[in-house]
Ligand SMILES: NC(=O)C1=CN([C@@H]2O[C@H](COP(=O)(O)OP(=O)(O)OC[C@H]3O[C@@H](n4cnc5c(N)ncnc54)[C@H](O)[C@@H]3O)[C@@H](O)[C@H]2O)[C@@H](O)CC1
C-alpha cells in the first residue's frame with residue numbers, strides 16, 4: 001500500500017534516479033490500454049473522460065496505444081484547460097499523430113451525454129490522486145452522467161488510478177454543496193505502482209483492482225532522495241511554533257556536541273531550540289550562538305537530581321534530543337534511564353545515552369541514532385554488507401519497538417517494518433561532530449514528521465550538506481561547515 005504523499009515522494013526520487021515522470025506516464029498509459037483491450041471487444045466504442053491533470057495525461061497516452069487496436073476511441077475533455085506540461089505534451093502528440101480520436105469539448109453538453117450513453121467502455125481519467133474536496137463542475141456533472149450511463153447497462157467503467165472523486169488514502173468521498181457524495185462508480189480500477197489504501201473501500205467492493213507496474217525502480221522507495229523532502233514544504237500561513245521546539249540535553253565532558261546539535265536543529269528548521277547542559281559549560285554553549293536558549297543545571301555532568309528540571313524543560317517541547325556530549329558516567333546513565341522511564345513524548349537518542357535504551361521501559365517514541373559501534377553497545381547486530389545489515393537492523397528495531405538510524409557509508413533507517421537507506425555523504429564526514437549535527441537535524445524534523453521520515457530526511461540532509469561542502473572546497477570539512485549548508489540541503493525547490 002502506498003499513500004498519495006509517499007507516492008509523490010517516490011515519484012520525485014525516481015526522477016532523481018533518471019526515470020522522469022513523463023516516462024512513468026508512458027507506462028501508465030500503456031497499462032490502461034492493456035486493461036481496455038481485456039474488456040473491450042473488437043469494434044467497441046471506448047469513451048475516455050480526460051481531466052486537466054496527469055490523470056488525464058495518462059489517458060492521452062492510452063489513446064495513442066489504443067490507436068493500433070480495433071476500437072473507436074472518443075476523448076471527452078477540454079484540451080485548452082490541460083494544466084500540466086507532460087499531459088499537454090501527450091495531448092500534442094495525439095494531435096500531431098492525427099490519431100483518429102474524437103475530442104468533445106463540452107463534457108456537460110447534450111452531445112456528450114450521448115457519447116457516454118452509447119459507450120461500451122468508459123475510461124474515467126478525470127481525477128486521480130490530485131483530487132481535493134468534493135468534485136467541482138464540470139467533473140461533478142460528468143460523474144453523475146457516468147453513473148447514469150453505467151447503471152443497468154453493460155457499459156464497463158474503468159477508473160484510472162483512483163475513481164474520480166475518491167480520496168486515495170481514505171476511500172472517502174467528500175460531501176458536495178448539494179449535500180451529495182459524488183464519485184465515479186468503477187467496475188475496474190487500474191492503479192499504478194502499488195495499491196492505494198482507500199481503494200478497497202472506494203467502490204461497492206465489486207470493483208476489481210489491478211496494480212500496474214510502471215517502471216518505478218525499487219531504489220526510488222528504498223533510497224532516500226529529494227522526494228523525501230517534499231513533506232517539509234511550508235504552509236505560507238504558518239505561525240511561529242508550527243515548525244517545532246526542540247530541547248537538546250547534552251554536554252558535560254564535551255561542550256561542542258550539544259552546541260552542534262542545537263545549531264543544526266535551528267538550521268534544519270526548528271522554530272526554537274533550547275539547550276539543557278551543566279552550568280560549567282552553559283556560558284560557553286551560549287557563546288556559540290545567540291539564537292539558542294541555554295538552561296544550566298548545577299555541576300559538571302547530568303545527574304538524577306537534575307531530572308525535575310529536565311522534565312519541566314521537556315514538557316511543552318516537541319522533541320528532546322538526548323545524549324550529545326553527556327558522557328557515560330554512572331550517574332548520567334542512571335539519569336537517562338529515569339528520564340526515559342517517565343517520558344512519553346518524542347526523543348532522539350544519541351551517543352552514550354543509547355546504551356540505556358534496550359534496558360528501559362518507556363512510553364516515549366524514540367529515534368535512536370547509533371553508529372555501528374554504538375549499535376553493538378546496544379546489543380545490536382553487526383554486518384559488513386549494508387543489505388545484510390539492513391535486514392538485521394530491521395529485526396533489532398522491531399524488537400526494540402523504536403526507530404533506529406544506523407550511521408555508515410550507507411545509513412540504515414528502519415522502524416522495524418519499513419526500511420530506508422541513505423546514500424548521501426562522503427568520507428570527509430568521518431570527522432568528529434557530524435553525528436551531533438545529524439541528531440540535531442533529526443530532532444528538528446521530528447517536530448513535524450513521523451519518526452521514520454524524520455530520520456530519513458535528517459540522514460539525507462546531513463549527507464547532502466556534507467556533499468555540498470566537499471563539492472565546493474574538497475575534503476577537510478568540519479562539522480560546523482555542515483550546519484551552514486543544511487538549509488540548502490533541505491530545499492525542496494532546488
Ligand atoms: N508517480 C505518480 O504519482 C504518477 C502519477 N500518474 C498519474 O497522475 C495522477 C495525479 O496527477 P495530478 O497530480 O496532476 O492530479 P489529478 O490529475 O488527479 O488532478 C489534478 C487536477 O484536478 C483538479 N482538481 C483537484 N480537486 C478537484 C475537485 N474536487 N474537483 C475538480 N477538479 C479538481 C486540480 O485543480 C488539477 O487541475 C495520478 O492519479 C496518476 O493517474 C501517472 O502519470 C504515473 C505516475
Ligand SMILES: [K+]
Pocket residue numbers: 055124125126127128159160161162163164
Ligand atoms: K480517475
